[in-house]
Amino acid sequence: MTTYDTIVIGAGMSGVTAARMLADAGADVIVLEARDRIGGRMHTDRTAGFPVDLGASWVHGIEGSALWDLVQALEIPTLEYTVGSFQAGGRPIENFDGDGRPMDAARTSQWVAEVEEADRLLVDEIERSSPGDTYLDVTERALDRTGFDPERIDEIREFFRHRVEEQCGAWIGDLDAHGLDEDAIDGDEVIFPRGYDELPRRIAAGLDIRLSQAVTRIARTDAGVTVSTENGEFSARSALVTVPLGVLKARSIDFAPPLPEAVAGPIERLGMGVFNKIFIQFPERFWNEDSYVLRALGEAGEHWHSWYDVSAVSGLPTLLTFAAGPFGRRMQELSDDEIVADVVRALRDLYPDAVGEPTAHWITRWGHDTFSNGSYSHLAVGSSHHDHDELAGPVDAVLHFAGEATWGDEPATVGAAFYSGHRAAERILGGSVDLTRFAAGIRARERTPAS
Incomplete structure (x- = not known):
């Protein structure tokens, strides 16, 4: 041997x-x-004639990144797409309130400002936290201090929960209070049009x-x-x-x-989270040309809450949404048809009479993958x-x-x-x-x- x-x-x-x-x-x-x-867990599907990244998609922050330096040295093309950090604002986002109604510029600006205020209080609560405190514990304390009306508190609570799900693939009550301490994004984020x-x-x-x-x-x-x-x-x-x-x-x-x-x-x-992707192509775009994300807040976005426009990769109208944490584990037990129908129903609640029948879809089930048993680790x-x-x-x-x-x-x-x-x-x-x-x-x- x-x-x-x-x-x-x-x-x-x-x-x-x-x-x-x-x-x-x-x-x-x-x-x-x-x-x-x-x-x-870097898995690109090219069977449709264009790449679909079923696993990792982003370089999260290119500033001072040795990974980004390698991508550039190898002359691998990228597209700027800075929303992988689950931002409240900063890029064109079509927001919908808890009743599924479009939010105008003034309401969106107020929403972003109030999330920023809640985040400042959250940082303070994390610094004060004790061993054994969860991210749910510190977010609730921060929300209690905001003085916002109950409806806005509910919307920010959902936003924090979904942020943990997207970043960690975990339920907010299972994440340590310091679970997102290292989650800073320095510089733009990019995706890969060649996979x-x-x-x-x-x-x-x-x-x-x-x-x-x-x-x-x-x-x-x-x-x-x-x-x-x-x-x-x-x-x-x-x-x-x-x-x-x-x-x-x-x-x-x-x-x-x-x-x-x-x-x-x-x-x-350490924990292992589940973060599943659902790509859906449509016959035509029903959202704004310059929007990065479509996002439902509060009750309207309890499950399906964010859709990312990744049409630039294939040249066809395509949205990417996620099912993570406990919801992701439940979702991956359903059939493709059931999942697609549920996502489309949620979109039609936001865009009545505008959402066409999907022409293609891709769905992951990383929690069922015996060679990973999940998507990525968390604290x-x-x-x-x-x-x-x-x-x-x-x-x-x-x-x-x-x-x-x-x-x-x-x-x-x-x-x-x-x-x-x-x-x-x-x-x-x-x-x-x-x-x-x-x-x-x-x-x-x-x-x-x-x-």
Whole structure:
């Protein structure tokens, strides 16, 4: 049996990033991927003749972002689309009140100002919070201090709940009071008209990646590690585990000996959220040409509340909406027809007699995906930001972890996956990896004809 320098488990963004850096440094690396494709939770469907990103979609904040620097270095085209941070304002948004009536500019301006005031009070309440407080606890305290009328409080309460669902895939009462502390967006956000999975595919080009190799056991030995799959065993001096937190929480991989508390504890404490996407195409646009988002507030938006105009990707009128947290888990049990009908009904409440019959749709069910068991991690009650970074290990100097759940500064993002893969590669190599040279190496290989 061949002994490798490093076995990387998972060919998502963190896995291919680390594997590429290790291979570039001369290491003998193999990547074992359970799926029949690379990319992990970066999954682009091109069957319709244009890309539909069923997984990750955005770079969340390009200012000072090494991920954005890589995208630019690889000359990957992007479209500015700054609403992934669930903004109350700042971009053209068609707002509807709790009765489903369009809000004019004056009412929208008042709404944005009052959300900003509630957010200022919320920051103060988070700073005052005690261990065990939930995000629901601190939002209720902040709302109590606003002095707003009951109807406006209800609308902002719904806004806060949906913000947690969109950012974390979790119910607001399950998120720690500090769960959105690291959620700042610096600079514009962008999406990918050629599909986001172009990035991991180009990084992975030329690597030894074995698909359909679900890892079942990782044993630490005197010589390093032995990794077992249903198709055989692989040995190496070290291993990097980049599977999603949901897989670790499900104990789909047996670790021998068991993981120490320093790593097992964060796995237990951190949460894994569900965030599902519903893309629906229409025969013609029934919303304003310059609107980024259609948003129903209060009771009108209890379930389906925000629709994002992503028509620029396909050139066809297309809206993207989300079902996250408990609603997302309930939704993914329904049929496609039931889901589409419910979304269209909600839109017709806002745009009577204007919404045509959908011409196509795409629906995700990440909570049913056995290779992720959810969409991304969040700070559950009882966990802390330190848990994300502690999860990275290493264990016995031979077992490392990477992925969005292991990066405390901005978990639940592709950026976190990229940075954690970089960190893991540096730890395994015992030295630094220059990101500018990393990007240049990818471009150089692309210009060199295969022998």
